[in-house]
Each structure stands twice: as structure tokens, then as C-alpha cells.
Amino acid sequence: MKTFIQTAVAALLLTGAAQAQDxxxxGITVTHPMAFExxxxxxxxxxxxTIENTTDTADKLLEVRVADIPRIELHLSETDANGIARMTKQDGIEIPAGETVLLQPGGLHVMFMELGGNAFELDEKISATLVFENAGEMNVEFDVEARSAGDHGGMDHSKMGHGTMKKSD
Ligand SMILES: [Cu+2]
Known part of the structure; x- marks a missing residue:
């Protein structure tokens, strides 16, 4: 039965992978770029x-570009001992050799700014260019997905004043 189970698991993994765009x-693989509506x-x-670096050289995500969005930054969200969430602008995001870095709610993220009323709508795709120091420019599409209960740990950017943001530089 072992063979059967292994086959079943492999099939499940393949199905799961097929749903998210890679x-x-x-040597850089980006999996499932997404944004919340x-x-x-x-x-x-x-x-x-999710960004995976399969090479033996460190790389760095330097910037993200989207044609209609004038300002895009890379941020790190952190919650201090008093439960106050803050975002710090990052000077790029390091992707160490052979490692996988997650950009996720409550941590590192891309911050699309100055949307100016062009809301992200459910099921929309946002064409973007990711600029890596070594790998170069990669075109991807961010899937716009519904906010879910599981997302509550993330920062509600729409309510967060950027006055609380500290710049690291
Ligand atoms: Cu942010």
C-alpha cells in the first residue's frame, strides 16, 4: 500500500501546485503572487x-513596478511588545542562497501606495515587474483575492495611518 499512498500524495501535491501560478x-521561483481586495x-x-532562490548566490528583490501605481515600497510589518503594529520600509528584500522567503500578512510585503481610488477588485490581476539584483526583471501577475478570516492577523492597511511608519533609512 505504501506505493499507492505515495502516489496519492504526489497527485495531491501536483494538484495543489497547479492552482497557484509559478x-x-x-534560479528564482516566485509562487502565488497575490493581493487582497x-x-x-x-x-x-x-x-x-513566496520567493525561492535555488542558486548558491544570494539575490535581492529590489523593487516592484506596476504601470498604473506611482509608488510601491517593500515593507516589514512588526508588532511590538505593546501590540502596536508598525511597518518599516525595506531597502530591498534579501533572498539568501538556497532559501525561501515568504512575503505574507504580518511580515514582509509589497506595499502598493497612492492607489488614488483604483481599488483592487476581486479576481482582478495586477501585472507587475519584480526587479531582482541578480536574476533581473520578472513579469508576474498578482491575483486579487478575497479577504478571509484567516487574514485577521495581518495588518489592515486601509485603516493604518502611515504616520506610524518608520523609515529604516
Ligand atoms: Cu506596508
Missing amino acids: YTLG TAKNANVGGGYM
């Missing part, structure tokens, strides 16, 4: 993905 450039009047939205 992008590969050089935003409120109509929201000015900012968060972007998330």
Missing part, C-alpha cells in the same frame, strides 16, 4: 508571494 527566472477608497494595498 514564475521562474534564472481593497476598500473602494483605500489608498494602499498589500502584496504577498
Whole structure:
């Protein structure tokens, strides 16, 4: 039966992988870039993905570009001992050799800013270019997905004043 179970598990893994879009450039693989739908009047939205570096050289995500969004930053969300969440602007996101880095709610994320009323709508796709120091420029599409209960640990960017943001530089 072992063979049967292994086959079944492999089939499940393949099915799961097929649902999320993967992008590969050089030794960098980006899995499931996504953003949550935003409120109509929201000015900012968060972007998330998994980035794997299969090479033996460190790489770095330097910036994210989207044609219609004038300002996009890379942020780290952290919650201090008093439960106050803060976002710090990052000077790129390091992707160490052979490692996988998660951009996820409550941690590292792409911050789409100055949306100016162009809300992210459910099932929309946002065409973006990820710029890596070594791998170069990778075109991806962020899937806009519904906010879920499991997302409550994430920061509600639409309510968060950027006055609490500290710049690391
Ligand atoms: Cu942010």
C-alpha cells in the first residue's frame, strides 16, 4: 500500500501546485503572487508571494513596478511588545542562497501606495515587474483575492495611518 499512498500524495501535491501560478527566472521561483481586495477608497494595498532562490548566490528583490501605481515600497510589518503594529520600509528584500522567503500578512510585503481610488477588485490581476539584483526583471501577475478570516492577523492597511511608519533609512 505504501506505493499507492505515495502516489496519492504526489497527485495531491501536483494538484495543489497547479492552482497557484509559478514564475521562474534564472534560479528564482516566485509562487502565488497575490493581493487582497481593497476598500473602494483605500489608498494602499498589500502584496504577498513566496520567493525561492535555488542558486548558491544570494539575490535581492529590489523593487516592484506596476504601470498604473506611482509608488510601491517593500515593507516589514512588526508588532511590538505593546501590540502596536508598525511597518518599516525595506531597502530591498534579501533572498539568501538556497532559501525561501515568504512575503505574507504580518511580515514582509509589497506595499502598493497612492492607489488614488483604483481599488483592487476581486479576481482582478495586477501585472507587475519584480526587479531582482541578480536574476533581473520578472513579469508576474498578482491575483486579487478575497479577504478571509484567516487574514485577521495581518495588518489592515486601509485603516493604518502611515504616520506610524518608520523609515529604516
Ligand atoms: Cu506596508
